[in-house]
Amino acid sequence: MHTPPLDRLLQLRVNAERLYADFLEIQAIGLADDGSLDRVALSPQDVAARQWFASRIEEAGLTVRDDDAGNMSGVLPSRAKRARTLLVGSHLDSVANGGHYDGVIGVLAALECLRALKEADADLPVNVEAIDFTDDEGTFMGMFGCRALAGALPPDALSDSGTADYGAFRAAMIRAGMQPSDYYKARRDPANLAGYVELHIEQGPRLERGDKQIGVVLGIVGRTNYEITFNGEAGHSGTTDMYRRRDALRGAAQFIMRMHELVRERFGDGIFNCGNIQVYPGNFNVIPSRATLAVEVRHVDTDLLNSMETAVISTARECAATFRLDVIPRLIVRFPAAAMHPSVISAIKDSCEDLCFSHTDLYSYSGHSPQFLSAVTPSGMIFIPSIGGISHHRDERTDWNDVVNGANVLLNTLVRLALVHEGRGSVARRSGDLRTDHSANRHSP
Amino acid sequence: MHTPPLDRLLQLRVNAERLYADFLEIQAIGLADDGSLDRVALSPQDVAARQWFASRIEEAGLTVRDDDAGNMSGVLPSRAKRARTLLVGSHLDSVANGGHYDGVIGVLAALECLRALKEADADLPVNVEAIDFTDDEGTFMGMFGCRALAGALPPDALSDSGTADYGAFRAAMIRAGMQPSDYYKARRDPANLAGYVELHIEQGPRLERGDKQIGVVLGIVGRTNYEITFNGEAGHSGTTDMYRRRDALRGAAQFIMRMHELVRERFGDGIFNCGNIQVYPGNFNVIPSRATLAVEVRHVDTDLLNSMETAVISTARECAATFRLDVIPRLIVRFPAAAMHPSVISAIKDSCEDLCFSHTDLYSYSGHSPQFLSAVTPSGMIFIPSIGGISHHRDERTDWNDVVNGANVLLNTLVRLALVHEGRGSVARRSGDLRTDHSANRHSP
Numbered sequence: 044m045h046t047p048p049l050d051r052l053l054q055l056r057v058n059a060e061r062l063y064a065d066f067l068e069i070q071a072i073g074l075a076d077d078g079s080l081d082r083v084a085l086s087p088q089d090v091a092a093r094q095w096f097a098s099r100i101e102e103a104g105l106t107v108r109d110d111d112a113g114n115m116s117g118v119l120p121s122r123a124k125r126a127r128t129l130l131v132g133s134h135l136d137s138v139a140n141g142g143h144y145d146g147v148i149g150v151l152a153a154l155e156c157l158r159a160l161k162e163a164d165a166d167l168p169v170n171v172e173a174i175d176f177t178d179d180e181g182t183f184m185g186m187f188g189c190r191a192l193a194g195a196l197p198p199d200a201l202s203d204s205g206t207a208d209y210g211a212f213r214a215a216m217i218r219a220g221m222q223p224s225d226y227y228k229a230r231r232d233p234a235n236l237a238g239y240v241e242l243h244i245e246q247g248p249r250l251e252r253g254d255k256q257i258g259v260v261l262g263i264v265g266r267t268n269y270e271i272t273f274n275g276e277a278g279h280s281g282t283t284d285m286y287r288r289r290d291a292l293r294g295a296a297q298f299i300m301r302m303h304e305l306v307r308e309r310f311g312d313g314i315f316n317c318g319n320i321q322v323y324p325g326n327f328n329v330i331p332s333r334a335t336l337a338v339e340v341r342h343v344d345t346d347l348l349n350s351m352e353t354a355v356i357s358t359a360r361e362c363a364a365t366f367r368l369d370v371i372p373r374l375i376v377r378f379p380a381a382a383m384h385p386s387v388i389s390a391i392k393d394s395c396e397d398l399c400f401s402h403t404d405l406y407s408y409s410g411h412s413p414q415f416l417s418a419v420t421p422s423g424m425i426f427i428p429s430i431g432g433i434s435h436h437r438d439e440r441t442d443w444n445d446v447v448n449g450a451n452v453l454l455n456t457l458v459r460l461a462l463v464h465e466g467r468g469s470v471a472r473r474s475g476d477l478r479t480d481h482s483a484n485r486h487s488p
Numbered sequence: 489m490h491t492p493p494l495d496r497l498l499q500l501r502v503n504a505e506r507l508y509a510d511f512l513e514i515q516a517i518g519l520a521d522d523g524s525l526d527r528v529a530l531s532p533q534d535v536a537a538r539q540w541f542a543s544r545i546e547e548a549g550l551t552v553r554d555d556d557a558g559n560m561s562g563v564l565p566s567r568a569k570r571a572r573t574l575l576v577g578s579h580l581d582s583v584a585n586g587g588h589y590d591g592v593i594g595v596l597a598a599l600e601c602l603r604a605l606k607e608a609d610a611d612l613p614v615n616v617e618a619i620d621f622t623d624d625e626g627t628f629m630g631m632f633g634c635r636a637l638a639g640a641l642p643p644d645a646l647s648d649s650g651t652a653d654y655g656a657f658r659a660a661m662i663r664a665g666m667q668p669s670d671y672y673k674a675r676r677d678p679a680n681l682a683g684y685v686e687l688h689i690e691q692g693p694r695l696e697r698g699d700k701q702i703g704v705v706l707g708i709v710g711r712t713n714y715e716i717t718f719n720g721e722a723g724h725s726g727t728t729d730m731y732r733r734r735d736a737l738r739g740a741a742q743f744i745m746r747m748h749e750l751v752r753e754r755f756g757d758g759i760f761n762c763g764n765i766q767v768y769p770g771n772f773n774v775i776p777s778r779a780t781l782a783v784e785v786r787h788v789d790t791d792l793l794n795s796m797e798t799a800v801i802s803t804a805r806e807c808a809a810t811f812r813l814d815v816i817p818r819l820i821v822r823f824p825a826a827a828m829h830p831s832v833i834s835a836i837k838d839s840c841e842d843l844c845f846s847h848t849d850l851y852s853y854s855g856h857s858p859q860f861l862s863a864v865t866p867s868g869m870i871f872i873p874s875i876g877g878i879s880h881h882r883d884e885r886t887d888w889n890d891v892v893n894g895a896n897v898l899l900n901t902l903v904r905l906a907l908v909h910e911g912r913g914s915v916a917r918r919s920g921d922l923r924t925d926h927s928a929n930r931h932s933p
Contacts, residue, residue, distance in 0.1 A: 247727035264726055268772050279879050280761035281709055281786050281853035282692035285752075292762055293748060299741035307730075316725035317737055319770035327713050327763045327782045327820070329880070337772045341726050375772070408726035434724050435774070 052458045053397060055159050057450040062155045063443065069095060069135070069151065070143050079140040079437035084178035084187075085113070085215035092135045096150065096175055103158045105173075112191035112229035113177035113221050119157045121170045127237035128170040129461055130420070131156060131453065133412070134179035134188070141180070142439025144429070144446075149242045150175050152450035156457055167461040169237045176412055183212035185376070187226075189412035193419045194230040201226065236420035238460050239413060240387060242453045243424060244441050246409050248432030256448050257402040258426030259391050263417075264314070264341045264408045265348040265380030271298070271359050274369040277324060277332035288330055289367050292322055295334035298362040305354060306340070313351050314341040314408060343406040345380045381414045387423025387460065394455035400448055409434075425452050497903045498842060500604050502895040507600045508888065514540060514580070514596070515588050524585040524882035529623035529632075530558070530660035537580045541595065541620055548603045550618075557636035557674035558622035558666050564602045566615045572682035573615040574906055575865070576601060576898065578857070579624030579633070586625070587884025589874075589891075594687045595620050597895035601902055612906040614682045621857055628657035630821070632671075634857035638864045639675040646671065681865035683832060683905050684858060687898045688869060689886050691854050693877030701893055702847040703871030704836050708862075709759070709786045709853045710793040710825025716743070716804050719814040722769060722777035733775055734812050737767055740779035743807040750799060751785070758796050759786040759853060788851040790825045826859045832868025832905065839900035845893055854879075870897050 072092045073082030082088040093115050100107050100117030108116045116132070133149025153173035160171060177188030190196045201209045201223050213223040245251075250258050275289035299317050306315040319337035340355060342348035356372050363370035395402040405426065413422035427449035430440045517537045518527030527533040538560050545552050545562030553561045561577070578594025598618035605616060622633030635641045646654045646668050658668040690696075695703050720734035744762050751760040764782035785800060787793035801817050808815035840847040850871065858867035872894035875885045 245727070246724050248729060266726070266773075277881075279691055279854060280763065280784055281711070281759060281855070282690070282877065282879060284693060284877070285759065290761075292744060292765065296741040296744035296762075299737060300745055303738060314726060314730065316735075316773065316775060317741075318725065318772045318774055318776060319767045320737065320765050322764045325764040325782070327784045328711075328761065329763055330761060331763060337770070339725055339772045409724055410726070432728065434727060436722070 049462060052163065052165050052462075053455060055163050055165070055454055055458065057152070057155045057159050057447065057454055059447045061158070062151060062447065062450060065099065065151045065154070066147075069147060073137065075140060077140070077437060080137045080143050081140055082135065082137040083139055084136040084180060084182040085219045089136050090219050093175065096135060096154070099154060103154070104161060105157055108172070110192070110229040111222065111225040111227070112188050113216065113219060114174055114188040114192060114229060116172045116174040117154055117157055119161055119171045121168055122166050123168045126168060126170050127235055128172050129237040129457065130172050130174055130239040130416070131241070131457060132174035132176065133241050133243055135175045136178060136180050136182065138180045138435050140437065141435050142433070142437060144244045144439050144441050145246065145434060146179060146243070148244060148441070148446055148449070152242045152446070152453050155450055156454040159454055160457070165458070169461045171457060171461065179412065183209070183215065186378070186410065186412060186415060188229070190415050191226050191229040192231055193415040195415045195418065196227065198227055231419075233419040238384070238387060238420050239416040239422040240453060240456055240460065241412060241424050242449045243411060243426060244434065244439070245426040245429045246432070246434035247429060249405055250403070250426060250428035251430065251432065253403055254401070255403040256400040256428070256445060257395050257452055258405045259388060259395070259402055260383050260407050260424035260426060261388065261404050262343050262380065262382045262406050263411055263414045263424070264343050264406060265345055266339060266341045266378040266410055267348060267352050268375035269338045269355055270335060270373045270375055271338050271355070272333060272335045272371045272373070273298075273359075273363055274371070275330070275332050275366065278330045280328045280330055283330060290330050291334040291368055292331040294362045294366040294368045294370070295320060295336055297365065298336070298359055301358050301362065302355065305358060306351065309354070310342065310347055310351055312343065313347060315339070315351070341408060343380055348380055378410050378414055381417040383413060383417065383423045384421035386421050386463070387456070390456045390459040390463070391423055391425055391452065393459060394452045397455055398448070398451055400452065423456075425449055425456065494907060497608065497610050497907075498900060500608050500610070500899055500903065502597070502600045502604050502892065502899055504892045506603070507596060507892065507895060510544065510596045510599070511592075514592060518582065520585060522585070522882060525582045525588050526585060527580065527582040528584055529581040529625060529627040530664045534581050535664050538620065541580060541599070544599060548599070549606060550602055553617070555637070555674035556667065556670040556672070557633050558661065558664060559619055559633040559637060559674060561617045561619040562599055562602055564606055564616045566613055567611050568613050571613060571615050572680055573617050574682040574902065575617050575619055575684040575861070576686070576902060577617075577619035577621065578686050578688060580620045581623060581625050581627065583625045583880050585882065586880050587878070587882060589689045589884050589886050590691065590879060591624060591688070593689060593886070593891055593894070597687045597891070597898050600895055601899040604899055605902070610903070614906045616902060616906065624857065628654070628660065631823070631855065631857060631860060633674070635860050636671045636674040637676055638860040640860045640863065641672065643672055676864075678864040683829070683865050684861040684867040685832060685898060685901055685905065686856060686858060686869050687894045688856060688871060689879065689884070690871040690874045691877070691879035692874060694850055695848070695871060695873035696875065696877065698848055699846070700848040701845040701873070701890060702840050702897055703850045704833060704840070704847055705828050705852050705869035705871060706833065706849050707788050707825065707827045707851050708856055708859045708869070709788050709851060710790055711784060711786045711823040711855055712793060712797050713820035714783045714800055715780060715818045715820055716783050716800070717778060717780045717816045717818070718743075718804075718808055719816070720777050720811065721775070723775045725773045725775055728775060735775050736779040736813055737776040739807045739811040739813045739815070740765060740781055742810065743781070743804055746803050746807065747800065750803060751796065754799070755787065755792055755796055757788065758792060760784070760796070786853060788825055793825055823855050823859055826862040828858060828862065828868045829866035831866050831908070832901070835901045835904040835908065836868055836870055836897065838904060839897045842900055843893070843896055845897065868901075870894055870901065
C-alpha cells in the first residue's frame with residue numbers, strides 16, 4: 044500500500060470555492076421568507092438536505108452510509124484491514140428560524156476534507172467518516188443521533204411516559220423512512236472508533252473580541268434542565284385576604300431573582316436561565332394558582348454543576364415556603380460536562396501553529412456532539428468566530444475566510460490524528476518543530 | 489290611586505320557598521360535570537337562563553323588557569304618570585367554572601321582591617324593574633350591560649382595533665338575537681331613573697369572620713388593568729455573555745416582587761395582582777426576549793388608585809432600566825372607584841335595624857354594576873356572607889338563611905327608596921324610631 048509522505052498531507056488544503064458552492068446550495072434548502080433557516084429535524088426541509096448531502100457524497104466517489112438513528116455519512120475507507128474509523132461532522136438540522144452557519148459548516152467542511160484527502164490519494168490507516176447527526180438541535184430529543192451512536196440512550200428512550208409523548212417524533216421518523224424502535228442499533232463499538240472532531244461556529248463573542256482565528260475547545264459545558272412548578276391557590280384578586288394569598292407567581296418571581304444573584308455570587312462562570320413561565324389560570328383578576336418554569340443551569344465543572352442543581356432545588360423550596368406554596372421540581376435532562384481529549388486538543392493546536400492561525404483555549408457553553416462522543420472515543424472541537432456572537436438567528440454569520448481557515452485546521456487535524464493514531468509517531472509541523480505527542484495514542488475517554 | 493300604608497309594606501317579606509324553588513331550577517342551567525356553574529355570557533346556557541327568567545317574569549304577571557345591550561328585566565309598573573324607575577338586579581352569567589351564588593342570587597331576589605310587592609298590591613310611585621345585566625363577568629367585555637345602560641361605553645366600543653378583536657363578541661350577540669351595532673340604544677336617560685340596588689354575595693371572608701349578617705357597601709373598589717411588555721433580546725442561554733444579556737423575564741420578575749412590596753408599604757388596602765405572564769420565545773435554552781404581564785391594581789380611593797397606576801408605570805420603567813430592557817405599558821381598562829349614595833346606604837341600614845339583622849359597613853373589592861350606575865343614579869349594594877370567602881369556584885356557598893335575610897333587606901330597602909324617593913318624607917322603622925333622611929332625595933350621583 045501507498046501512503047503519501049506526511050509533509051505532503053499536512054500541506055493539503057480544502058477547495059474553498061467548492062466548499063462555498065456547497066454552502067450556497069444548501070442555504071436554499073429551508074430558507075425562510077425572513078431570511079432565516081427553517082430546517083428542523085426530520086422536516087421535509089431536513090430530509091431534502093440529507094438527500095442533497097447523499098448526492099454530494101456519491102458525486103465525490105465516497106461511500107454513503109446511514110444508520111438506524113438516521114445519522115447519514117460519507118465514508119473514505121482505508122485500505123488497511125480492520126481499520127478503525129475517525130468520525131468528523133456536525134448536523135444539518137437547525138432550530139426554528141435559525142441561522143445558516145450553525146452545524147451545517149461542520150458537515151460541509153467534513154465532506155470537503157474527505158474530498159481533499161481522496162483527491163490526494165491519502166491512503167490513511169483509518170476510515171474517515173463525515174457524519175450528519177440526527178436532531179442535534181432537539182426538535183424532538185436533543186443530540187439524538189450522537190447519543191444513539193454513543194450508546195447513551197436507554198432502550199426505551201422513545202417510549203411515552205406520564206410526562207413525555209414521543210408520538211410526533213416516532214411519526215416524523217417513520218415519514219423520514221426510519222423504524223423508531225431500531226434506533227439503538229445505531230450504537231457503534233468504541234473499539235472500532237479512532238476519534239471524533241467537529242468544526243463549529245463559536246455562537247458567542249469571545250474569539251471576535253479576543254481577535255483570534257481559532258478556538259481550541261478544552262471542554263463542553265454540562266447542562267441540567269428542570270421544569271419547576273409552584274402550586275398555590277387561585278382566588279379572586281380583589282376579595283381574597285392579602286395576607287392569606289398563596290400566589291404561585293410571586294414564589295416564581297422570587298426564585299428567578301434569587302437564582303440569578305446566587306449564581307453570580309457562588310458559581311463564577313456558571314449559567315442560569317429561566318426560559319419560560321406558564322401561569323394558570325392566567326387572568327388579570329385571578330391569583331395565579333400555578334406557575335411552571337423552564338429552568339436551566341450550565342457549568343463546565345461537573346461538581347459545580349451538581350452544586351448548582353442542588354441550589355436550584357433548595358432555592359425553589361425556600362421561595363415556595365416564603366409564600367406558602369408547594370413546589371414540584373421535575374428533571375428534564377442532564378447533559379454531562381465533558382473534557383475534550385488531550386490528543387485531539389494537541390492535534391488542533393499543532394495544526395493552528397502549522398497554519399499560522401492565532402488561537403485560544405476556551406470552553407464551549409453550548410452543547411455539542413462531543414459531549415456524548417467523548418465518553419466513547421477521543422474527541423475535540425474547533426471553533427471559528429461568530430460575528431457579534433449572534434446565533435440561532437437569521438443574522439448569525441461568520442466571515443468566509445474564517446470558515447475556510449477552520450476547514451483547513453480540521454483537515455490538518457484529521458491528518459495528524461489519522462497518522463498518530465496508528466502509532467506512526469512524531470508528526471512534523473511545517474514550521475519544522477518536531478515532537479512526539481505520546482498522549483495522542485490514548486484511546487480511552 | 490291606592491297606596492297601602494307604609495307600615496304594611498315595611499312588614500312585607502319575600503316568599504323563601506318560592507325563591508328556593510327558583511334557585512334549584514336555575515342551578516341546573518349550565519351545571520358542569522364537576523358541580524361548578526358554566527354559564528358564560530351569551531353561551532347557550534346563558535341564553536337558556538334568560539329564557540327561563542323571561543318565563544318566570546311572565547308567570548308572575550310582570551312585564552318583560554329587554555334592550556339593545558341584551559339586558560333583560562321584569563317590570564312592576566307604577567300607576568303614577570311619568571313614574572321614574574327604580575332598578576334592582578345583578579347578573580345571571582358566570583365565569584367559566586364558577587359558583588352558583590355570584591350574581592344569580594341578586595337577580596332571583598329582585599324578581600322575588602317584585603312578586604311580593606305585586607301580591608301586596610303595593611302601588612308604588614316608581615316603576616320597579618328587576619334586571620339581568622349582560623356579560624357582567626367579562627367573558628367578552630366586563631360589565632357590558634350596565635355600562636351600556638349607563639351610557640358609559642363609547643360608540644365604537646365593539647369595533648376591532650390593532651389590539652382588540654371583538655369578532656367573537658359580535659358573533660355571540662348575533663347568535664343571541666342581538667344587533668351588535670345597536671348596543672348604545674340601551675342607554676337610559678338618568679332623569680327617568682330613581683336609583684339602583686343590588687344584593688350580592690360578599691365573595692370574601694369579612695362578614696363571616698366578623699359574624700355579621702349584612703354588609704352595607706360604602707363604595708366599590710376602582711380597578712385599573714395594564715398589559716405590560718418587557719422587551720429584551722433573545723440569545724443562546726449558554727453562549728451569550730452574562731453581562732450583556734437583556735433578559736426580559738428578569739425585569740418582569742423584579743417588577744412583580746417590587747410591586748407587591750411597594751403596595752404593602754405605600755398603599756395600605758390597595759391590591760396588586762399579576763395574573764399572567766407570557767414569555768417569548770419560551771425555550772429552556774433561549775434568553776427570553778419578551779415577557780408580557782397581565783397587571784391589575786385596585787383601590788377604593790380614586791386618588792390612591794391613580795397613584796398606584798403611576799407607581800406601576802414608574803416601577804416597570806425602573807426594572808426595565810436595570811436590565812437594559814424596553815417596556816411598553818398598555819392600558820386595558822379603568823373601572824372607576826365609586827362611592828355608594830348616602831340615601832341608599834341609609835335605607836339599607838334602616839332596613840337592617842328594622843329587621844334586626846347585624847350589619848357592618850364595608851368596601852367592595854370586587855367590581856359590580858353600581859360602579860357604573862352610581863354615575864347616573866343613586867346606587868347601593870347589600871352583601872351577604874360567603875362561606876369561607878370562597879368565590880368563582882364550585883365551592884362558593886352562602887347559607888340559605890343569609891340569602892333570605894338579604895332578600896328581605898333588599899325588599900325593605902326598595903320600599904324605603906320607592907316611598908322616600910317621591911318625597912313622602914319620613915319612613916318609620918318598625919322599632920318606632922322616626923326620622924327624616926333629606927339626603928335621600930338627591931338624585932345626582
